Amino acid sequence: MTPGARLVQVDGLVKHFPGARALLGLGRARRPVRAVDGVSFAIESGQTLGLVGESGCGKSTVGRSILRLIEPDAGRVTLDGVEVLALGPRELRALRRRMQIVFQDPYGSLNPRMTVYQTLAEPLAIHRLAAGPEVERRVRSLLEEVGLDPAFARAYPHELSGGQRQRVGIARALSVEPQFLVLDEPVSALDVSVQAQVLNLLAELQRKRRLTYLFIAHDLAVVKHIADHVAVMYLGKIVERASAAALYGAPRHPYTTSLLSAVPVPDPTAQRQRIVLQGDVPSPAAPPPGCPFHPRCPHPKKNDRCRTEPPALREVAPGQLAACHFAEEPM
Amino acid sequence: MTEPLLRVRDLKTYFVTEQGSGTARAVDGVSLDLFPGETLGLVGESGCGKTVTSLSILRLIPEPPGHIRPGSFIEFEGRNLLTLAPKELRAIRGNRIAMVFQEPMTSLNPVFTVGDQIAEAAIVHQGLSRNAARARAVEMLTLVGIPDPQERVDHYPHQMSGGMRQRVMIAMALVCHPKLLIADEPTTALDVTIQAQILELLDRLQRELGMAVMLITHDLGVVAGTADRVVVMYAGQVVEQAPTTTLFARPLHPYTEGLLASVPRLDTRVSQVRGRLHSIPGQVPAATAWPTGCRFHPRCPYAWDRCASEEPPLLDAPGGEAGAHTVRCWLLTEPQRRERRA
Numbered sequence: 001m002t003p004g005a006r007l008v009q010v011d012g013l014v015k016h017f018p019g020a021r022a023l024l025g026l027g028r029a030r031r032p033v034r035a036v037d038g039v040s041f042a043i044e045s046g047q048t049l050g051l052v053g054e055s056g057c058g059k060s061t062v063g064r065s066i067l068r069l070i071e072p073d074a075g076r077v078t079l080d081g082v083e084v085l086a087l088g089p090r091e092l093r094a095l096r097r098r099m100q101i102v103f104q105d106p107y108g109s110l111n112p113r114m115t116v117y118q119t120l121a122e123p124l125a126i127h128r129l130a131a132g133p134e135v136e137r138r139v140r141s142l143l144e145e146v147g148l149d150p151a152f153a154r155a156y157p158h159e160l161s162g163g164q165r166q167r168v169g170i171a172r173a174l175s176v177e178p179q180f181l182v183l184d185e186p187v188s189a190l191d192v193s194v195q196a197q198v199l200n201l202l203a204e205l206q207r208k209r210r211l212t213y214l215f216i217a218h219d220l221a222v223v224k225h226i227a228d229h230v231a232v233m234y235l236g237k238i239v240e241r242a243s244a245a246a247l248y249g250a251p252r253h254p255y256t257t258s259l260l261s262a263v264p265v266p267d268p269t270a271q272r273q274r275i276v277l278q279g280d281v282p283s284p285a286a287p288p289p290g291c292p293f294h295p296r297c298p299h300p301k302k303n304d305r306c307r308t309e310p311p312a313l314r315e316v317a318p319g320q321l322a323a324c325h326f327a328e329e330p331m
Numbered sequence: 332m333t334e335p336l337l338r339v340r341d342l343k344t345y346f347v348t349e350q351g352s353g354t355a356r357a358v359d360g361v362s363l364d365l366f367p368g369e370t371l372g373l374v375g376e377s378g379c380g381k382t383v384t385s386l387s388i389l390r391l392i393p394e395p396p397g398h399i400r401p402g403s404f405i406e407f408e409g410r411n412l413l414t415l416a417p418k419e420l421r422a423i424r425g426n427r428i429a430m431v432f433q434e435p436m437t438s439l440n441p442v443f444t445v446g447d448q449i450a451e452a453a454i455v456h457q458g459l460s461r462n463a464a465r466a467r468a469v470e471m472l473t474l475v476g477i478p479d480p481q482e483r484v485d486h487y488p489h490q491m492s493g494g495m496r497q498r499v500m501i502a503m504a505l506v507c508h509p510k511l512l513i514a515d516e517p518t519t520a521l522d523v524t525i526q527a528q529i530l531e532l533l534d535r536l537q538r539e540l541g542m543a544v545m546l547i548t549h550d551l552g553v554v555a556g557t558a559d560r561v562v563v564m565y566a567g568q569v570v571e572q573a574p575t576t577t578l579f580a581r582p583l584h585p586y587t588e589g590l591l592a593s594v595p596r597l598d599t600r601v602s603q604v605r606g607r608l609h610s611i612p613g614q615v616p617a618a619t620a621w622p623t624g625c626r627f628h629p630r631c632p633y634a635w636d637r638c639a640s641e642e643p644p645l646l647d648a649p650g651g652e653a654g655a656h657t658v659r660c661w662l663l664t665e666p667q668r669r670e671r672r673a
Contacts, residue, residue, distance in 0.1 A: 054522035055493075161614050162377075191376035191549065196593040196610035203607070218522065225595040225608060248597070262527035264552030265598045266591060268575045276531050277524040280492045 007045040007212045008066070008180055012038050013075035015061050019285060031285045035061040036072070037236035040313075043229075045179075048206065048213040050227030050244070052220055052259075054281055057233040059216045063182040066214070067099055068092060079180060097127050100173035104185035106165030110157040116143070116168050117153040123175045142171040147201060163194035170201065174209070184216045199226060220263050224248055232256050235284050235292040238313060242320035250330065252322035254299040257331045275331075291325070301326045335364035336510060336543050337388070337407050343400035344380075344387045348619060355618035357383040357397075359567035362645075365511065370537065370544040372558030372575065374551060376590075378615050380567040381547050385513045388412065388545075389424055408510070426456040429504035431497075433516035438500060439488040445472075445499045446484035452506045471502035475532060494525035501532065508540055515547045530557060551594055555579055563587050566616060566626035569645065573656035583648055583658040585631045586611070625661065633668055637661055 014037060019030030036058045043049045051059045065072040068084060077084040079099055087095060103109040110119060120139045124130040130138050140150040146167040157165055166186060173181055183202065187195040203226060205211060217223050223230060224244060231241040232255065240253040251257045261275045277296045282288055288295050294306040305325055316327040344358040358380040365371050373381045386392050388405055390412060405412045407428065412420065432438045440448060449471050450464035459467060465484065472480035475498040488496055497517060504512055514533065518526040534557060537544055546558055554561055554575065561578045563571040563586065571584040582588045592609035613630045616622055622629050628638035638661055646663040648656035662669050 054524065163614060191615070192551070193376060193590060193593045193611035194614060196595075196608040197612075199595070200607050200610055219595075220523075221595040221597040224597060259523060260597065262523045263597050264526075264530075264550060264556050266551040266555045266579065266594050266596065267598060268555040268579050270555075270598060274527060274531075276527045278528075280494055280525070281522070 005045050006042040007080055008043040008214070009076070009078045010042070010062075010066060011040045011076040013040070013062060013065055013072055013077065014038055015058075015065050015070060015072045033283075033285045034236050034287060035284055036065060037287075039075075039233070039236075039238055041231055041238065041241060043180075043212055043214060045212055046206070046210050047228040048215050048226055050223035050230040051214060051216045051233065052218065052223050052230060053233035054218060054259075056281060056284060058236040058284070059233050060184055062233075063101065063184050063214055063216050067096070067101055067182060069101070097176045098178050099180040099182070100176065100178040101182040101184060102166075102169050102173050102186045104188055106162055106169050106189065107157070109169055110165060110172075112157050114156075115153065116148075116155050116157075116160075119168060119172055120153075120175050123172065127176050129176060138175070142175055145174070145205070146171045147197075161194075162190050163197060166190060166198055167201070170198075170205070174205070177209075178211070180212045180214070182214045182216065185218070186215075187222060188217065188219065195222070202226065220248075220259060232259070235282065235287050237292065237323065238321075239293065239324070240320075240322045241313070242317075242322075246317065246320045250317075250320075252316050252320060252327040252330045253293075253324045254297050254326075254331050255293050256322075258298060291323070299324075299326055299331055301329060333366055336367045337363075337365040337405070337545075339363050339384070339388065340404040340406075342384065342387055342403045342405065344383050344392055344397060344403075345400060346397045346618075347395060349396070353619040356567050356621060357618050358387060359621070361564070361567075361569055363562050363569060363572065365543050365545060367510070367543055368537075368541050369560065370546055370558045372554035372561040373545060373547045373564065374549065374554050374561060375564035376549055376615055378618060379564040380618075381564050382515055384564070385430070385515055385545060385547055388513065389428060389430060390420060422456070425452045425504075425509075426507045427509055428511045428513065429507070429509040430513045430515065431500050431504050431517045433519050436488075436493065436496065436520070439496060441488055444485050444487055445491070445502075449484075449499065449503050449506055452503065456507050467506060468502075471506050472499075474505070474536070475499070475502045476528075477502075492525075493521055494528060497521060497525075497529055498532065501529075501536070505536060505540065505542075509542055511543045511545065512537075513545045513547070516549070517546070518553065519548070519550070526553075533557070551591060563590075566621050567618060568626065568659060569657075570627065570659045571657070572645070573648070577651075577656055581648075583656070583663065584627075584660050585633055585662070586627050589630075589632075625659070633662055635661075635668065 015035050016032040017035055019032050039062055053059045064070040066077050117139055120142055121135050124135055139153055143150050143152055148167050187198050215226055227244050230244050230247045231238045234255050240256045258275045258277050275298050279296050290307040290309055291311050311323045311325045313321050313323040316322045340362045342358055342361040346355040346357055348355055361384055375381045387399055446468040449468040453459045453464040453467045469480045469484050472483055477483050477498055518529050558575050561575050562569055565586050571587045582591055589611040611630050624640050625638045625643050628634040643659050643661045645657040645659050647653050648658055
């Protein structure tokens with residue numbers, strides 16, 4: 001496909017989880033959790049979109065819905081022109097070869113009873129990509145590609161460190177030669193020196209294999225390092241979307257501004273104005289009316305309109321979208 | 332110069348491992364001072380011994396498999412905590428020294444109200460009546476910024492968010508106005524906007540109550556914003572210790588230098604951050620088999636033969652007062668090797 005073409009396109013993605021049933025059928029059932037509430041974006045081939053937000057904002061649900069590990073309720077997802085949500089089980093399985101996921105927890109996402117070799121050979125067998133001695137050759141080259149000694153093939157997950165396990169997780173995702181990877185908090189469980197190793201590895205693999213990434217994370221500094229474009233989520237919606245340079249350089253949504261100001265910077269002499277947001281993130285089962293961010297919003301111009309009228313995600317500068325009535329007057 | 336509030340000398344806390352693979356020397360000769368009213372940042376990666384150091388101070392190390400080696404010394408307000416009888420120790424724990432843990436979800440008792448849990452220490456240590464203790468609990472909830480404290484005092488932990496629970500943990504720790512608060516990764520489990528709230532709260536309470544804080548964290552950003560002085564640990568030892576501004580401006584231990592360079596940063600332009608991050612090769616060795624010589628030498632870009640054979644002591648950095656900035660590295664004796672490499 002041509003460089004710059006949209007490999008992944010997501011339009012109006014919605015996923016509501018049903019509320020818990022009332023106990024013994026008594027009383028009222030709980031309201032549904034609106035985990036993802038109309039999310040749209042596109043990722044160009046070979047690029048990285050960073051999807052950031054705090055716990056419960058719906059960012060992981062977006063990643064999983066795209067791969068249909070969770071079935072979304074509405075919306076459109078296309079991968080290289082293929083309608084992902086319209087596929088039957090068999091076609092979906094074939095498509096999974098082209099899109100894979102790496103999870104946060106390298107402890108929980110590897111089968112403890114399988115050796116590294118078995119973990120990496122299984123997808124090759126499922127997708128009939130290799131047989132016989134070719135399997136061994138492929139496993140060895142995958143391990144080398146993610147920076148592990150081929151001797152690790154005989155190891156079980158418990159014998160590996162966190163960083164090594166995450167490398168195995170990445171190798172497993174790469175084994176079927178996908179075009180698109182969802183990376184769901186791939187470095188959050190790792191120590192900082194190991195985190196840097198894994199981020200470098202991901203950047204290198206992207207260059208070499210021309211991979212397209214959806215990089216889901218809560219750490220804005222990590223995303224700044226790896227993403228070309230960034231989307232910020234709050235309560236199931238994208239509140240700002242822009243190139244990394246625009247989003248970090250001149251954020252338009254007060255939530256983005258606040259998030260950026262809250263990240264501790266490893267420089268004791270930095271003179272920063274920290275905006276400390278009050279209160280907690282509201283429950284996605286009962287989002288506030290109007291702008292969902294209004295109860296915590298520190299914008300000095302906040303008014304009644306914010307409390308009643310939900311702001312649309314609109315272009316406020318070339319290529320920069322924000323869902324705020326006052327995006328033209330950023331904080 | 333003021334006397335330290337807490338003086339730790341040559342602390343060694345070892346664990347006998349289950350599979351008989353030897354003794355894990357989790358903390359292996361740690362010395363540090365903490366002065367009244369000061370915030371000391373204790374930083375390092377998983378397994379460096381920072382949490383075991385703090386648990387040893389309160390003697391919360393499970394024995395067996397753990398034990399604090401003879402020769403270790405922990406002095407608080409002039410008394411050696413390691414020789415105190417259990418009863419005397421209980422009078423200090425939760426009263427003079429309090430602790431906040433990382434996991435506000437699991438550190439609170441789910442079957443008691445938060446008010447009962449805050450009041451407990453006041454009843455035990457200060458002999459308050461139930462009513463007086465309840466009033467104190469409401470006062471503490473107000474202090475830590477929980478809205479509707481009169482109502483919240485009767486809530487159970489599951490009715491609260493993570494940030495609220497961490498505030499409750501802090502209220503519990505501070506109910507007896509301790510002189511020393513040990514905070515072990517108090518914001519690691521929290522989202523960044525909630526983390527900012529809790530750091531601000533700790534900062535305010537420290538100023539208002541005049542206590543010393545030992546802040547244990549892996550996050551160099553958190554340390555930079557809150558600590559007066561920093562102790563960096565690696566492989567069970569202190570490898571560098573300095574005032575915060577000095578440490579960030581002029582890190583001298585290659586581990587500190589590597590760690591600072593590995594952090595993805597928000598305060599640089601996008602065009603500058605793209606590209607390779609600095610990373611420290613390899614990984615932290617196992618506590619059952621620390622490398623010989625300098626424990627960092629297998630991962631160190633400057634290491635030479637002396638580093639593999641001879642363990643460096645903590646040396647004074649040039650140009651400062653004795654003890655102000657100390658570094659466990661042979662480079663301090665041969666600084667030209669650093670320049671040659673750079």
